[in-house]
Amino acid sequence: MLRFLELGTTDIWAVRVEGTxxxxxxxxxxxxxxxxxxxxxxxxxxxxxxxxxxxxxxAMLRDVLYGLRHVGDVPRFERLAFVADQSWLHALAKxxxxxxxxxxxRAFPPEERAAxxxxxxxxx
Numbered sequence: 176m177l178r179f180l181e182l183g184t185t186d187i188w189a190v191r192v193e194g195t196x197x198x199x200x201x202x203x204x205x206x207x208x209x210x211x212x213x214x215x216x217x218x219x220x221x222x223x224x225x226x227x228x229x230x231x232x233x234a235m236l237r238d239v240l241y242g243l244r245h246v247g248d249v250p251r252f253e254r255l256a257f258v259a260d261q262s263w264l265h266a267l268a269k270x271x272x273x274x275x276x277x278x279x280x281r282a283f284p285p286e287e288r289a290a291x292x293x294x295x296x297x298x299x
Contacts, residue, residue: 192223
């Protein structure tokens with residue numbers, strides 16, 4: 176399940192993932208991200224996934240395909256913050272930090288949620 180979060184600015188696309196992440200969740204998330212990308216300016220993404228227990232194959236495929244279609248938008252992304260207790264999401268953040276040139280990517284444990292929110296909202 177996906178729930179959108181408000182972090183006090185429209186520059187930040189923020190979501191919380193709980194339980195199972197399904198293909199329809201990714202479709203909804205990507206539609207809102209497309210809407211944000213349709214406006215001028217850089218984009219920051221904040222994802223809380225500490226209660227996520229499963230990602231369906233359909234969700235993974237939809238996410239990968241979206242990323243491939245939007246590779247040209249990477250320069251518009253400034254920062255990406257994950258708040259997660261899953262080690263694989265921390266590893267993914269490290270990988271994306273190296274892969275996405277010019278995008279700062281960091282993962283935070285759940286007990287550092289306030290630090291993650293401060294980091295994603297701070298002026299650079």
